Amino acid sequence: MPNPRHFDTLILGQGLAGSALAWHLIDAGQRVCVIDDHHATSSSRVAAGLINPLAGMRFTRRPELNDCLSAADNWYGRLAAEFNQTLFHPRPMLRLFRSPDQRRFHNRLLEDPAATELLGDEFAPGDCPEPVAAPHGGFIQHRTGHIDLPLLLDLVRNWLRDRDAMVECAIDYAQIESNANGVKLRDLSAERLVFCDGARLHDNPWFNYLPLARGKGEILKLRIDGWKPQHIINGAHWLVPQPDGKLRFGATHEHQQIDHETTDTGRKVLLAGLATLLGRQTDIVVTEQQAGVRPGTRDRHPLLGQHPEHPPLWVCNGFGARGSLIIPWYARRLSEHLLQAKPLPSEADIRRFDRCDVL
Numbered sequence: 001m002p003n004p005r006h007f008d009t010l011i012l013g014q015g016l017a018g019s020a021l022a023w024h025l026i027d028a029g030q031r032v033c034v035i036d037d038h039h040a041t042s043s044s045r046v047a048a049g050l051i052n053p054l055a056g057m058r059f060t061r062r063p064e065l066n067d068c069l070s071a072a073d074n075w076y077g078r079l080a081a082e083f084n085q086t087l088f089h090p091r092p093m094l095r096l097f098r099s100p101d102q103r104r105f106h107n108r109l110l111e112d113p114a115a116t117e118l119l120g121d122e123f124a125p126g127d128c129p130e131p132v133a134a135p136h137g138g139f140i141q142h143r144t145g146h147i148d149l150p151l152l153l154d155l156v157r158n159w160l161r162d163r164d165a166m167v168e169c170a171i172d173y174a175q176i177e178s179n180a181n182g183v184k185l186r187d188l189s190a191e192r193l194v195f196c197d198g199a200r201l202h203d204n205p206w207f208n209y210l211p212l213a214r215g216k217g218e219i220l221k222l223r224i225d226g227w228k229p230q231h232i233i234n235g236a237h238w239l240v241p242q243p244d245g246k247l248r249f250g251a252t253h254e255h256q257q258i259d260h261e262t263t264d265t266g267r268k269v270l271l272a273g274l275a276t277l278l279g280r281q282t283d284i285v286v287t288e289q290q291a292g293v294r295p296g297t298r299d300r301h302p303l304l305g306q307h308p309e310h311p312p313l314w315v316c317n318g319f320g321a322r323g324s325l326i327i328p329w330y331a332r333r334l335s336e337h338l339l340q341a342k343p344l345p346s347e348a349d350i351r352r353f354d355r356c357d358v359l
């Protein structure tokens with residue numbers, strides 16, 4: 001058996017989280033190796049990559065939003081410059097009110113000076129800027145767009161390969177040995193291993209005590225000839241115009257049957273949602289259907305930190321349906337914690353869960 005190759009940090013998973021963490025650590029001079037099974041279960045490869053600063057039905061503006069937006073601008077901008085590629089596609093978003101009641105959450109935002117830069121014009125039901133059904137009206141939202149995640153993952157993977165910092169294979173958790181000196185995994189050893197394994201954290205014997213809330217999602221890629229929306233449209237579903245003229249439409253939310261298979265039911269639900277949105281007979285050509293699993297958490301905050309009994313083992317996960325916006329910020333905070341002992345953001349630190357309470 002040859003001597004193991006030694007690194008400072010091993011990262012299991014090259015989704016968006018593993019990619020961002022690897023980038024920050026390598027940028028700071030660390031010896032890093034990322035292991036991934038060709039994105040076999042990657043949620044990042046399936047995601048639409050939407051950046052949406054006002055989350056959910058209540059248009060919630062979270063306290064950490066400005067930090068997340070500026071970290072996202074910074075990191076995606078640095079990658080775009082390094083690789084000379086466009087990764088972020090800015091585009092305003094139409095938020096369609098789903099009921100008359102939802103208008104009051106918008107009214108509340110109007111009173112918040114910190115939200116001003118995110119809010120554009122409001123529109124009445126008959127006055128929607130795109131030819132879609134908007135029975136309760138809505139408003140235009142700014143600082144929105146989408147990240148081309150498949151391109152980003154390919155670019156970062158090649159960048160890691162060039163540095164001899166990428167191993168492409170599936171890892172059985174039983175292959176990982178952790179002791180006082182660090183971790184060993186096949187012919188690799190390191191001081192620590194960070195799990196960026198997405199929804200497979202559910203099967204991770206060290207961290208599956210954390211309250212993960214997985215959500216399967218299906219998404220369509222399609223063409224509607226003769227229509228080029230100028231906005232992302234976000235109501236009961238979202239529709240994201242792509243640079244090639246196609247549209248991505250999603251997503252379903254399934255919390256019982258968790259797997260990576262596309263289904264006829266998922267397709268029917270999405271096509272019915274699209275018909276309601278369009279409010280008219282339209283020829284639609286579906287070119288692709290994909291499924292993935294969102295690595296959500298019950299309290300809707302990420303999972304960052306060190307295993308309470310196995311110090312070489314760490315986790316960087318739980319980014320739910322918002323990874324594109326929040327991963328750049330939280331990955332940077334974890335790298336600063338590992339290298340400079342800066343505190344982790346308390347809302348994401350896994351020490352908020354007492355292991356006994358959640359078991």
Ligand SMILES: Cc1cc2nc3c(=O)[nH]c(=O)nc-3n(C[C@H](O)[C@H](O)[C@H](O)COP(=O)(O)OP(=O)(O)OC[C@H]3O[C@@H](n4cnc5c(N)ncnc54)[C@H](O)[C@@H]3O)c2cc1C
Pocket residue numbers: 012013014015016017018035036037038039040041042043044045046047048049050051169170171172173196197198199200216217218219250251252291292293294295316317318319320321322323324325
């Ligand atoms: C349908 C759908 C639409 C979405 N749309 C959006 C959106 O518009 N905007 C947004 O911000 N988020 C969206 N998301 C959520 C987004 O995908 C996640 O927030 C984010 O991508 C999670 O990234 P991650 O790196 O934590 O996990 P993943 O991307 O799942 O990465 C984990 C990686 O680890 C690998 N791996 C795991 N275990 C092993 C092992 N044992 N051995 C080897 N490799 C392993 C996996 O194959 C994978 O490549 C969507 C998700 C879905 C399913």
